[in-house]
Amino acid sequence: MSKSLYERIGGEPAVNAAVDIFYRKVLNDDRISRFFDNVDMEKQAAKQKAFLTMAFGGPHHYTGEDMRKGHAHLVKMGLDDSHFDAVVEDLGATLEELNVPQELITEVVDICETTRNDVLGR
Amino acid sequence: MYKLTIEDHAYSCQPDETVLDALLREEVNISYACKKGTCHSCMVRSPDTFPPEAAQAGLKNTLKKQHYFLACLCHPERDMLIKLPDQSEFYTEGTVVANEMLNRNTLLLTVAFKDAFEFNAGQFVNLQRPDGLTRSYSIANTPKESNTVEFHIRRLTNGRFSEWLHDELKVGDTLAVSEPRGHCFYLPERRDQGILLVGTGTGLAPLAGILTDALAQGHTGPIYLFHGSREVEDLYRIDEMRQLSKEHENFHYIPCISGSHVPEGFSGGRVNEVALASFTDLKGWRVFLCGHPEMVNHMKKMTFLKGAASADIYADAFLSTPT
Numbered sequence: 241m242s243k244s245l246y247e248r249i250g251g252e253p254a255v256n257a258a259v260d261i262f263y264r265k266v267l268n269d270d271r272i273s274r275f276f277d278n279v280d281m282e283k284q285a286a287k288q289k290a291f292l293t294m295a296f297g298g299p300h301h302y303t304g305e306d307m308r309k310g311h312a313h314l315v316k317m318g319l320d321d322s323h324f325d326a327v328v329e330d331l332g333a334t335l336e337e338l339n340v341p342q343e344l345i346t347e348v349v350d351i352c353e354t355t356r357n358d359v360l361g362r
Numbered sequence: 363m364y365k366l367t368i369e370d371h372a373y374s375c376q377p378d379e380t381v382l383d384a385l386l387r388e389e390v391n392i393s394y395a396c397k398k399g400t401c402h403s404c405m406v407r408s409p410d411t412f413p414p415e416a417a418q419a420g421l422k423n424t425l426k427k428q429h430y431f432l433a434c435l436c437h438p439e440r441d442m443l444i445k446l447p448d449q450s451e452f453y454t455e456g457t458v459v460a461n462e463m464l465n466r467n468t469l470l471l472t473v474a475f476k477d478a479f480e481f482n483a484g485q486f487v488n489l490q491r492p493d494g495l496t497r498s499y500s501i502a503n504t505p506k507e508s509n510t511v512e513f514h515i516r517r518l519t520n521g522r523f524s525e526w527l528h529d530e531l532k533v534g535d536t537l538a539v540s541e542p543r544g545h546c547f548y549l550p551e552r553r554d555q556g557i558l559l560v561g562t563g564t565g566l567a568p569l570a571g572i573l574t575d576a577l578a579q580g581h582t583g584p585i586y587l588f589h590g591s592r593e594v595e596d597l598y599r600i601d602e603m604r605q606l607s608k609e610h611e612n613f614h615y616i617p618c619i620s621g622s623h624v625p626e627g628f629s630g631g632r633v634n635e636v637a638l639a640s641f642t643d644l645k646g647w648r649v650f651l652c653g654h655p656e657m658v659n660h661m662k663k664m665t666f667l668k669g670a671a672s673a674d675i676y677a678d679a680f681l682s683t684p685t
Contacts, residue, residue, distance in 0.1 A: 260672050267667055280398070281662040285672050286419070 245297035245347050249340060255292045262334040263288045271326040275314050295331065295348050307358035315361040324359060328352050364438040368446060375438050381406070381417075382433035392446060393488050393496040393540075397434045402543055403488065403498055404433040410443040453490060453538040454479065458531055459510065464598035468564060469515040469528050470502075473537055479509050481542035483571030484650070486678070488540035489513075489523075497523040500652070500678065501542065502567035504574045511539070514567040514598075546650060546676040548572045550579040556647040558670075559587040560637050560661055563596065565653025568678055570599065572650055577610055585610075586640070590618035590633025590657075594625055616640070634661050638668070645669030652678035 250257075263285065267273055276284065294300040311319060328349055335345045366373045366384060375384040382404050385392050394404040399419060408429045417436035418426045433444075456473035464470045481487075483504040490496045503512040518524045531537065546568060557576060559569040566589050573587060591597045594617075603615040616636065617628050624630035631639075634657050641647075649665045651658045658677050666672055 260666075263672070264667060267663065280659065281666065281672070281675070282677075283398075 245344065249296050249344050251298070255289055255296060255298070257338060258292055258334050259285065259289050261337060262292065262331055265330040265334060266327065269326055269330055272323050275317060275319065275323070295351050297347070297351060304358040307355050308361055311359045312361060319360065321360065324356055365441040366438070367441070367443045380434055381436040381438060381444065385433065391494045392433065394434060395498045399432050399435040402432065405430055406433050406447065407445045408442045409445055411440060414439050453540055455536045456511065456539050458533050458535050458537060461531070461533060464514060466595050467517045468598055469517070471513045471515055471527060473511050473539060475509040475511070477509065479511055481505060482547035483575040484547035484568040485542040485544040486568070487542050490538040490540070491523065491526055495523055500568035502571050504571055504578060514564040516564045546652070546678050548575045548579065553581050554583045556583045557581065557585045558637065558644065558647050558649045558665065559585070560633055560651050562590050562633055562653030562657055565678065566599065568652050569650055573613070577613065582612060584612050584614065586614045586616065588616045588618055588633045588637040590620060590636070592619070592621040593623070594619055594628060633657065634664070638664055641668060643669050647674065649675045651676070
């Protein structure tokens with residue numbers, strides 16, 4: 241039986257290695273940083289970890305409905321496809337920095353794509 | 363709507379309320395501080411039900427197993443039996459052995475215990491008045507053989523608790539002190555790591571404890587303390603810190619004044635701005651932040667962006683609670 245994406249990418253240690261790099265990229269990204277202006281760092285770090293776990297194909301409890309609710313206030317602030325793309329791009333760059341093979345990055349991006357409509361409330 | 367039962371009293375928890383909201387509305391005497399799951403002041407236990415997962419976020423596994431949860435994060439999913447911390451069990455009586463003013467509004471309160479009072483410098487306790495009113499304060503010293511614990515108490519306008527400590531509590535009086543809590547303290551590892559301490563007002567208390575502890579444990583990396591206030595009269599322990607920086611080559615003290623009158627020897631500007639301007643890169647640094655919530659939140663983010671790992675950023679969770 242083939243290993244899951246989560247196992248191949250390195251499981252929780254991979255999430256831990258990626259979370260600071262990824263979150264720092266997001267906060268420094270002028271296209272999207274305004275969405276994070278008033279968030280609590282510690283809570284946000286926990287959310288980023290949960291997000292990466294999901295994106296890496298790991299265990300998570302998010303439903304489409306959670307995604308909608310969790311991002312509804314951001315959609316009101318103008319969250320659209322361009323911002324979604326920026327986050328996915330930052331995640332890709334994070335994984336490249338960590339020398340994750342391109343084909344695994346493609347799988348991660350595909351998982352992110354499955355959430356696009358829920359995140360953007362469509 | 364769910365029913366919350368404490369001993370033989372029943373309270374209702376409205377759909378949009380947390381357990382803490384409901385109990386405070388019902389005027390139940392429950393200790394709390396940050397209201398956002400960080401300080402753990404409002405930790406309670408439900409003997410009969412497993413609390414919602416979200417209400418146990420960040421608790422140690424040993425506590426989770428015993429159905430401990432944070433009242434401020436708990437939206438009940440069913441009726442709950444709730445046990446408040448048995449205060450007589452968790453509190454130790456101390457005796458006030460000294461109280462003196464550190465500046466025009468800050469009291470140094472020293473409390474002695476008969477037996478060893480174990481804590482890590484930088485942790486906080488709850489202090490309790492005989493009528494049950496409770497507030498959280500950081501410990502300002504390191505463990506001493508004399509079993510004394512120091513607090514810096516800023517007088518808050520109309521602050522019922524701080525006014526009581528300032529005006530009524532006398533040397534020789536007893537004071538109920540909870541077990542120490544919190545995770546903002548020095549661990550003797552990576553001794554060559556840079557340490558950045560940034561605080562406003564009585565945020566100096568835990569930072570001074572952490573600083574003393576780090577120096578006593580032989581920390582070799584550079585240690586920078588930025589202490590800020592609007593006016594110089596609201597800073598304190600200035601001479602002591604300057605002396606300490608003369609005795610320890612690796613310790614640097616930068617008092618900051620954000621108001622318009624900046625005397626010689628002080629840096630002008632907000633403490634967070636002065637601190638950030640002093641470093642281009644904080645990669646590998648350990649950061650401790652305490653004081654004004656806006657300053658703390660801003661610095662958590664900025665020190666992280668300057669390269670400090672999120673696991674290396676420690677912040678005190680206190681907000682001053684309206685009384």
